[in-house]
Amino acid sequence: MNGNTKRIDAYLPETHVLIEQKSRGKRLDQKIHNSGDIELTPYEQAKRYNDNLPYDEKARWIITSNFEEIWIYDMNLRIPELVKILLMELPSKYPLLSFLVRQDIKKLSREMEVSIQAGDIVGLLYDAFLKQYKNPEREETLKSLNVLCVRLVFCLYAEDAGIFGRRAMFHDYMAAFETPHMRSALKDLFRVLDETPEKRDPYLIPSLADFPYVNGGLFVDETIEIPMFTDEIRELLLVKASENFNWSEISPTIFGAIFESTLNPETRRSGGMHYTSIENIHKVIDPLFLDDFREELEEIKAISVVKTRNQKLADFQSKLAALEFLEIKTPYLIQFKVA
Structure with a gap:
């Protein structure tokens, strides 16, 4: 390495990752005085190092960090897109750093980002519903909550991916009910999703009758415990989880692991809810x-x-x-x- 490359903090040749590390408290967007009497941000400093590397050694990824935040730049993009991770977010967002050890990662995909966001949404729904159960510590209650979360994720994905026939179908059905009646509406929907058309009540309201039959047994058990909805749960489900998020973009490969880690481990084990990579x-x-x-x-x-x-x-x-x-x-x- 020649010139400015002598001051590279870390370089991983196997995965072509260049790391520029700063002290805690140093802002990663702040320009710092560098050799040559110029002011550069940590990324600009790392890029200057990278520009002096031989072509075959140039970084595929540039990381800057200050022990509080990790900023990731994908150098394969014409304009490198910045992805930020807070240190406290590492337990849930560690898949974003897979490229540190994997050579087959081609891009820091949108799928990975939205899958992590989806895991956050499931966690919020899980916690909000958990507070509504009368016996939140009971194993059967937690098992019901896990099944409820799985069913809701399926409905959210199905309406965005076109499985239900049109977008926002689940959202529009649930939004038609006031908060106190959403629990009953959801139970009715779960029952209908488990019924073939010939077994359904011929007098179902159109918004229910339009849903297709879902085989596979996901909606078989009608005895799962579903608590009362709150305005918080209504907002989470209809706005954050439905209106403001597109579930069809998630990567099953990544989301499965994140989703599994969100749910209660004991009831997840007893309920057979394990993601297989x-x-x-x-x-x-x-x-x-x-x-x-x-x-x-x-x-x-x-x-x-x-x-x-x-x-x-x-x-x-x-x-x-x-x-x-x-x-x-x-x-x-x-x-x-x-x-």
């Missing part, structure tokens, strides 16, 4: 069948005769569409077909 899922399904399917697909793609290749691809597609998978998780039984 994508990596661990592939440890099972790859040798079981996915590797074989990939090999079969590559063999078909290698066929030189176009007509034969297209027919084989069509047959392969039909084969995949006919597959059925069964996943058993306490307390739910989930069965689905590959479409």
